[in-house]
Amino acid sequence: MSGGNHLDKSGEWPEPPAPVTLPREPRTGRSVSASVAHTGPATLTVRRPSPSGARTMNVSVVLFTSDLRLHDHPPLRAAGEDRQVVPLFVRDQGVAGAGFAAPNRLAFLADCLHDLDAGLRERGGRLVIRSGDVVDEVCKVAAETDADEVHMAADVSAYAQLREGRLRRALESVGRRLCVHDTVTTVVAPGAVTPAASDHFAVFTPYFRHWSGHPQRTPLAAPRRVGVPEGVGSEPLPSRADLSGLSPALCPGGEVAGRRLVTAWLRGGLAAYEDRRDDLAGDATSRLSPHLHFGTVSPVELVHRARRAGGPGAESFVRQLAWRDFHRQVLAARPEAALADYRTKGDLWRTEHAAREDIEAWQEGRTGYPVIDAAMRQLRHEGWMHNRGRLLTGSFLTKTLYVDWRVGARHFLDLLVDGDVANNQLNWQWMAGTGTDSRPNRVLNPVTQAKRYDPDGAYVRRWVPELAPLEGASVHEPWKLRGLDRAAIGDYPDPVVGLAEGLARFRQARALD
Numbered sequence: 001m002s003g004g005n006h007l008d009k010s011g012e013w014p015e016p017p018a019p020v021t022l023p024r025e026p027r028t029g030r031s032v033s034a035s036v037a038h039t040g041p042a043t044l045t046v047r048r049p050s051p052s053g054a055r056t057m058n059v060s061v062v063l064f065t066s067d068l069r070l071h072d073h074p075p076l077r078a079a080g081e082d083r084q085v086v087p088l089f090v091r092d093q094g095v096a097g098a099g100f101a102a103p104n105r106l107a108f109l110a111d112c113l114h115d116l117d118a119g120l121r122e123r124g125g126r127l128v129i130r131s132g133d134v135v136d137e138v139c140k141v142a143a144e145t146d147a148d149e150v151h152m153a154a155d156v157s158a159y160a161q162l163r164e165g166r167l168r169r170a171l172e173s174v175g176r177r178l179c180v181h182d183t184v185t186t187v188v189a190p191g192a193v194t195p196a197a198s199d200h201f202a203v204f205t206p207y208f209r210h211w212s213g214h215p216q217r218t219p220l221a222a223p224r225r226v227g228v229p230e231g232v233g234s235e236p237l238p239s240r241a242d243l244s245g246l247s248p249a250l251c252p253g254g255e256v257a258g259r260r261l262v263t264a265w266l267r268g269g270l271a272a273y274e275d276r277r278d279d280l281a282g283d284a285t286s287r288l289s290p291h292l293h294f295g296t297v298s299p300v301e302l303v304h305r306a307r308r309a310g311g312p313g314a315e316s317f318v319r320q321l322a323w324r325d326f327h328r329q330v331l332a333a334r335p336e337a338a339l340a341d342y343r344t345k346g347d348l349w350r351t352e353h354a355a356r357e358d359i360e361a362w363q364e365g366r367t368g369y370p371v372i373d374a375a376m377r378q379l380r381h382e383g384w385m386h387n388r389g390r391l392l393t394g395s396f397l398t399k400t401l402y403v404d405w406r407v408g409a410r411h412f413l414d415l416l417v418d419g420d421v422a423n424n425q426l427n428w429q430w431m432a433g434t435g436t437d438s439r440p441n442r443v444l445n446p447v448t449q450a451k452r453y454d455p456d457g458a459y460v461r462r463w464v465p466e467l468a469p470l471e472g473a474s475v476h477e478p479w480k481l482r483g484l485d486r487a488a489i490g491d492y493p494d495p496v497v498g499l500a501e502g503l504a505r506f507r508q509a510r511a512l513d
C-alpha cells in the first residue's frame with residue numbers, strides 16, 4: 001500500500017497526489033491511513049483544492065496522543081493543508097488518575113510538547129494545550145472553532161479504545177465526525193494480519209511472517225504549513241523544570257532529538273545490532289524506545305529507513321520492531337491482558353506482605369545478585385534499562401522470588417521513560433510464563449546469563465560501585481569471596497535467596513516435579 005507520496009528532498013510535503021481509493025480496514029472498522037488518504041468514515045478520497053483554486057477554510061482538529069511528531073503523521077496529513085487545523089494535546093486527567101503519569105515520562109512528554117509547538121510555529125501554527133477529560137476538551141475545542149472533523153491515531157489499550165468510542169459518540173451527537181488513523185503508532189495495524197481462526201496472533205514467529213509480507217505504506221513528509229485559526233485559547237506548555245523525582249540521567253525528549261538519534265543509529269549502531277544487542281556493557285541498542293512510545297519517531301519511517309540500510313543488523317532490528325506491533329495486536333484483541341494473565345498458570349504468588357523484603361531488595365538493587373542489582377540501579381538512574389537486564393530482572397522477580405508479575409510491571413511503569421502498557425505488561429507476562437512464551441517455565445540463571453552477556457563484568461562495575469574493586473567475571477559471584485576480598489566490597493548484601501532454593505519453590509508452585 002505504498003502511495004506515490006514520497007518525501008521530497010527538503011523533507012516537506014510534495015504536491016498533492018492524484019485521488020486514490022483505499023480499502024477499509026477489515027477487522028477494526030477503522031480507516032486505513034495510507035500515505036495519500038484522507039480517512040473519512042465512508043469514502044476515502046484525497047481532499048484537494050477545488051478546480052477554480054478557491055479554498056474552503058474548514059477547520060479540523062488533530063488530537064495528538066502518542067504520536068508527538070510532524071513527520072510521517074497521517075492524521076495531520078489527512079486534516080489537509082487547505083484547511084485550518086487545531087493541533088491539540090489534552091493533558092488527560094484519566095491518564096493521571098490511573099497512576100500512569102510517572103515523573104520520568106511527564107518530563108519526556110514536556111520536552112516533546114515544547115518541540116512539537118516549536119515545529120508547528122516554524123510552519124505558521126502552534127500547539128493548543130488543554131487539560132481535563134479528553135472527550136470534553138476535544139468537544140469544547142471543536143465547538144469553539146466550529147471544526148467539522150477530528151483526526152487522531154488509533155491506539156490499543158482498553159482505556160484508548162474506550163476513549164475513542166466515547167469521543168466518536170460525543171462528536172457524532174453534534175454532527176461532527178471522528179477519523180481514526182491506523183499505522184501511526186504501529187507499522188502494521190492490529191488486526192490487519194490474523195491467523196485463520198482467531199482475531200490475533202498468539203505466537204510471534206507466524207505473526208512475523210505475515211507482518212513481513214504485509215504491504216507497508218510509504219512515510220509522509222512533514223507539512224510545510226499548518227494554519228491554526230486565530231483566538232483558540234491554550235494553557236501554557238508544561239515544563240520539565242516543574243517536575244521532581246526524575247531519574248538523574250533521564251534522556252531528552254522531542255522529535256528533533258528523536259530524529260537525530262535515528263540518523264546516528266542508522267549510520268552507527270545498526271550494522272552491528274545483530275551481534276551486539278545483548279552486550280550489556282556495550283549498550284549497543286538504539287535507545288529509541290521512549291521515542292517510539294511517545295511517537296516522536298514514526299515506526300513506519302523507522303522500518304522503511306532500516307530496510308533501506310539493509311544487512312543482518314537491519315533485519316534483526318526490524319524484527320524487534322515487529323515484536324512491538326505483536327504486543328499491540330495482542331493487547332488490542334485482549335485489552336484485559338494489561339492486568340489479567342493472558343494464559344493463566346493458576347499461580348498462587350507470594351503475597352506482597354510475605355515477600356515485602358525481597359521486593360524492596362529487588363527494587364533497590366540490593367538482591368545480592370550483581371547483574372540484577374546493576375540493572376535495577378540503571379533503571380532508577382536513567383529511567384531506562386537494557387533489554388537483557390529487563391529479561392533477567394523479570395525472570396528473577398517472577399520465578400526466583402515467585403512474586404506476581406504485576407508487582408514488577410508496576411515498578412517498571414513508575415520509572416521507565418518508555419513505560420508502555422502493551423510492551424511492558426505483555427513482556428512481563430512473557431517473562432512470568434503467563435503470556436505468549438512457548439516455554440512458560442523457563443528460568444534465567446542470573447549468574448550464567450551475567451557471564452555470557454557481561455563477560456568482563458564491566459556492566460556490573462558501572463552500576464554497582466561497591467563491586468568496582470573486583471576484577472573480571474569474579475564480580476558476578478561476590479558471595480564466593482573470603483577474607484580481605486570480602487571486606488573490600490563493604491556492605492554489598494548476600495543473596496536474598498539461593499538460586500536452587502528459588503528454583504525449587506517455583507517448580508513446586510507450578511507443579512513441575
Ligand SMILES: Cc1cc2nc3c(=O)[nH]c(=O)nc-3n(C[C@H](O)[C@H](O)[C@H](O)COP(=O)(O)OP(=O)(O)OC[C@H]3O[C@@H](n4cnc5c(N)ncnc54)[C@H](O)[C@@H]3O)c2cc1C
Pocket residue numbers: 277285286287288289290292293317320321323324327385386387388390391394412416418419420421423424425427428431
Ligand atoms: C520485563 C520487560 C518489560 C519491558 N517493558 C517495556 C516498556 O515498558 N516499553 C518498551 O518500549 N519496551 C519494553 N520492553 C521491551 C524492550 O526491553 C525495550 O523495548 C528495549 O529494551 C528498549 O531499548 P531500545 O530502544 O534500545 O531497543 P532496541 O533493541 O534498539 O529495539 C528497537 C525497538 O524495538 C522494540 N522492541 C525491542 N525489544 C522488544 C520487545 N521485547 N518487545 C517489544 N518491543 C521490543 C522497542 O520499541 C525498541 O525501542 C520490556 C521488556 C521486558 C523483558
